[in-house]
Amino acid sequence: MLATLIRNLFLGAGAALALGSLPVRAADPGVTDTEIVIGLHAPLSGPLAAFGVDALNAAKMWYEEVNKKGGINGRKIRLIVEDDKCNPNETVLLDKRLVTVDKVFLINGGSCTPAVFAAQEFITREKVPFVMLNAAGDSGVFPATRYMFGALGGTQRSNGAGMVEFAFNTLKARRMAFIIHDDDFGNANWATAKAITDRLGVQVVAAERISPRVTDVTAPMLNIRAAKPDVIISAAYPQPAVLIAQKYGEFKMTAIPLVQAVQGIPVPAVFQKNVANDAIFTNFYYTAPLNDMADGPKQQKWLKMYKQYYPDRNPGAMMAFGLPSAMAVTRALEKVGRNLTREAFVEAMESLDFDTGAVAGNIQFAKGRRDGMRSTIVVKFDGKKHTVMPAVYTWNGRDGM
Amino acid sequence: MYGSPSYARLAPLLALVVIGIVLPPLVPQYFLSLGNTLMMYAILAVGLDLLLGWAGQFAFAHIAFYGVGVYGTVLLQSKLGIPFIPGVLIAAALAGLIAFLIAVAAIRLHSVYLALATFAFAESAQWVFNSWEGLTGGADGLRIAPPSVLGWTTGTDARAFPVIAIILALVIGATMYLTRSRLGRSLCAVRDSEHAAAVSGIDVFRTRIWAFVISGTYAGVAGGTFALFQSFVNPEAFGFSQIVLVLSMVVVGGLGTLPGPLIGAVLLGLLPEIMRTAMRGLFVWQELVYGLILILSMMFMPRGIWGLIAARGGRSK
Numbered sequence: 027m028l029a030t031l032i033r034n035l036f037l038g039a040g041a042a043l044a045l046g047s048l049p050v051r052a053a054d055p056g057v058t059d060t061e062i063v064i065g066l067h068a069p070l071s072g073p074l075a076a077f078g079v080d081a082l083n084a085a086k087m088w089y090e091e092v093n094k095k096g097g098i099n100g101r102k103i104r105l106i107v108e109d110d111k112c113n114p115n116e117t118v119l120l121d122k123r124l125v126t127v128d129k130v131f132l133i134n135g136g137s138c139t140p141a142v143f144a145a146q147e148f149i150t151r152e153k154v155p156f157v158m159l160n161a162a163g164d165s166g167v168f169p170a171t172r173y174m175f176g177a178l179g180g181t182q183r184s185n186g187a188g189m190v191e192f193a194f195n196t197l198k199a200r201r202m203a204f205i206i207h208d209d210d211f212g213n214a215n216w217a218t219a220k221a222i223t224d225r226l227g228v229q230v231v232a233a234e235r236i237s238p239r240v241t242d243v244t245a246p247m248l249n250i251r252a253a254k255p256d257v258i259i260s261a262a263y264p265q266p267a268v269l270i271a272q273k274y275g276e277f278k279m280t281a282i283p284l285v286q287a288v289q290g291i292p293v294p295a296v297f298q299k300n301v302a303n304d305a306i307f308t309n310f311y312y313t314a315p316l317n318d319m320a321d322g323p324k325q326q327k328w329l330k331m332y333k334q335y336y337p338d339r340n341p342g343a344m345m346a347f348g349l350p351s352a353m354a355v356t357r358a359l360e361k362v363g364r365n366l367t368r369e370a371f372v373e374a375m376e377s378l379d380f381d382t383g384a385v386a387g388n389i390q391f392a393k394g395r396r397d398g399m400r401s402t403i404v405v406k407f408d409g410k411k412h413t414v415m416p417a418v419y420t421w422n423g424r425d426g427m
Numbered sequence: 428m429y430g431s432p433s434y435a436r437l438a439p440l441l442a443l444v445v446i447g448i449v450l451p452p453l454v455p456q457y458f459l460s461l462g463n464t465l466m467m468y469a470i471l472a473v474g475l476d477l478l479l480g481w482a483g484q485f486a487f488a489h490i491a492f493y494g495v496g497v498y499g500t501v502l503l504q505s506k507l508g509i510p511f512i513p514g515v516l517i518a519a520a521l522a523g524l525i526a527f528l529i530a531v532a533a534i535r536l537h538s539v540y541l542a543l544a545t546f547a548f549a550e551s552a553q554w555v556f557n558s559w560e561g562l563t564g565g566a567d568g569l570r571i572a573p574p575s576v577l578g579w580t581t582g583t584d585a586r587a588f589p590v591i592a593i594i595l596a597l598v599i600g601a602t603m604y605l606t607r608s609r610l611g612r613s614l615c616a617v618r619d620s621e622h623a624a625a626v627s628g629i630d631v632f633r634t635r636i637w638a639f640v641i642s643g644t645y646a647g648v649a650g651g652t653f654a655l656f657q658s659f660v661n662p663e664a665f666g667f668s669q670i671v672l673v674l675s676m677v678v679v680g681g682l683g684t685l686p687g688p689l690i691g692a693v694l695l696g697l698l699p700e701i702m703r704t705a706m707r708g709l710f711v712w713q714e715l716v717y718g719l720i721l722i723l724s725m726m727f728m729p730r731g732i733w734g735l736i737a738a739r740g741g742r743s744k
Contacts, residue, residue, distance in 0.1 A: 071712075071713065072714070108703065109703070114568070114659060114661060114663060115464075115657070115664060116699070118460075118657070118658075119457070119460055119461065119700075122456050122457040122460045122584070123457040125456075126455040126456040126457045127455050127457045127458075140568055140659075140661050140663060143568060143659060144658070144659040144661075146658075146659075147570070147658035147659065151583070165567055165568070208557065208558070208565075208566065209557075209565075209566035210565075210566045210567040210568070210661075212566075213565070213566065
């Protein structure tokens with residue numbers, strides 16, 4: 027009896043040792059002994075492709091660099107790249123395919139807030155980590171949900187905060203005028219800007235809400251001119267931003283500083299060409315959540331790398347926005363080690379705090395915090411030269427919430 | 428062609444319900460989600476065809492009625508706690524009522540003028556969805572809680588699939604009876620010649636209004652099905668591109684036929700996914716491909732795919 031017990035104990039221990047020495051097998055889909063499958067998507071066609079193509083290429087480039095160096099903990103990354111067109115319904119359908127048919131381990135995707143927000147319920151139900159590519163993603167990260175991480179290029183809240191803080195501290199503006207879209211982007215931007223102006227005791231002399239599809243901004247710009255502000259803050263998209271700048275010049279308002287949010291000026295040279303009036307650059311500033319101008323010295327490393335991978339393509343300012351999310355993913359994967367599960371990955375993401383060398387502030391997540399970056403810089407553009415203003419503006423995480 | 432449809436014609440509807448019940452455990456969620464989307468578009472396209480193909484009214488407000496159906500069903504549930512079945516019926520009735528008001532206002536308009544007036548209404552409706560933030564969530568969108576259908580909670584594609592299959596079968600069945608009824612004949616008569624219809628004793632005014640109301644109600648029902656399998660809605664879903672998509676489904680499939688819009692919904696609904704998987708290089712040209720399909724259909728298949736099939740097979744509607 028005792029001999030049988032001892033023999034069984036030894037057999038059990040032997041079996042446990044043998045099993046322990048086998049290669050680690052992860053239970054979650056998308057992970058094998060040799061690879062990790064990641065779904066990568068962005069708008070690659072349609073009117074919003076400018077936000078997605080270079081950012082997605084940059085993320086792809088980062089993953090390929092990691093693979094060149096041997097992968098992560100012995101596993102190579104395999105990407106499944108898709109076009110989401112920034113369309114919420116198409117994005118949800120696409121994510122369902124990536125998760126249930128392609129069996130990806132995680133999704134790194136999305137350049138538009140409504141699209142990623144639409145996917146949130148599905149990825150939460152399926153418990154699949156989702157790291158936004160370059161979407162501001164305010165509604166996807168506030169309130170925080172376990173599996174969705176985002177805003178690695180800053181939220182619209184941090185963007186709005188940066189513009190107001192800059193206008194208040196550097197331009198000494200006390201009467202501010204805003205021209206902001208009436209969509210989710212604009213709502214998030216305006217919520218923060220309004221909260222900060224209230225806190226600072228700044229007078230909002232005009233707050234013009236315009237459609238993203240607006241074709242004429244004469245009326246809102248005349249209202250702003252009549253309000254005699256110290257500064258005009260625009261959070262418009264590229265086409266409306268051009269219209270605003272044209273009216274700003276036409277109505278001889280150039281003595282008043284114009285601060286344009288980054289989303290309206292993805293490629294400054296194109297913006298300048300479209301405005302076709304260099305007089306507007308007398309007092310012109312734009313924000314950027316990068317650590318430098320898009321072609322500044324600190325960005326050269328990434329620009330060179332991009333040229334090696336995509337020699338035929340001139341990257342827009344959105345290129346560098348694709349890097350932080352891929353960097354965050356690879357860092358978290360490294361942290362987890364060989365026993366890779368989705369839950370362990372989420373916990374590793376929550377412990378990240380690192381400098382990307384690409385964006386204005388550290389990427390930082392925590393339990394209950396899913397917006398990755400809160401800083402922005404401001405660049406003065408005089409029509410010839412871009413000059414980075416000295417301060418970095420960091421949103422406190424409370425204003426506008 | 429007239430009178431009650433035969434059992435042989437109704438049998439595929441039973442097959443649709445059986446497939447709806449049997450399929451969910453067997454296929455991945457993605458395919459079920461795709462199937463739900465196609466069935467929703469099928470209801471939308473059949474409804475638009477009643478107005479456009481059967482009654483000959485060139486109107487573009489359909490997508491607005493669909494929006495009323497979506498927001499109506501979702502808000503009745505979330506704000507008033509009204510369950511899905513009465514919710515979707517009320518929302519569809521509301522869509523039908525708004526369609527009635529539009530029809531009365533636009534009854535003297537024809538062709539391009541009717542198209543412009545109804546298009547303006549669709550744009551206004553999208554503006555309302557976008558601007559009425561307190562109710563619709565505005566541009567930020569609205570989270571949809573999983574509806575319960577007689578105690579069967581949907582919210583996932585697998586659970587929504589049988590419910591939508593049953594709704595589609597009911598809609599197709601109702602359309603079979605409708606198009607074979609006296610009203611169905613009146614719709615065709617008004618489409619072919621309002622003057623001839625009027626001298627034949629048909630009340631053209633009333634027939635046109637019925638076409639709008641029934642079509643709007645169908646769109647409202649389609650909106651209700653959206654709430655069964657989607658978890659988020661924002662006004663982008665009711666824009667011009669959606670109008671063009673549903674119109675393309677009807678035209679490419681075959682105007683004024685029942686199989687036509689069903690074929691169109693399946694083909695044009697599947698097209699983006701086929702392009703995404705099998706013709707990856709072409710996916711970025713999706714809108715251009717839609718346009719080409721529409722132009723080529725109008726040039727070479729003015730009666731749509733079903734028209735071509737029917738002509739070759741010598742079949743009637």
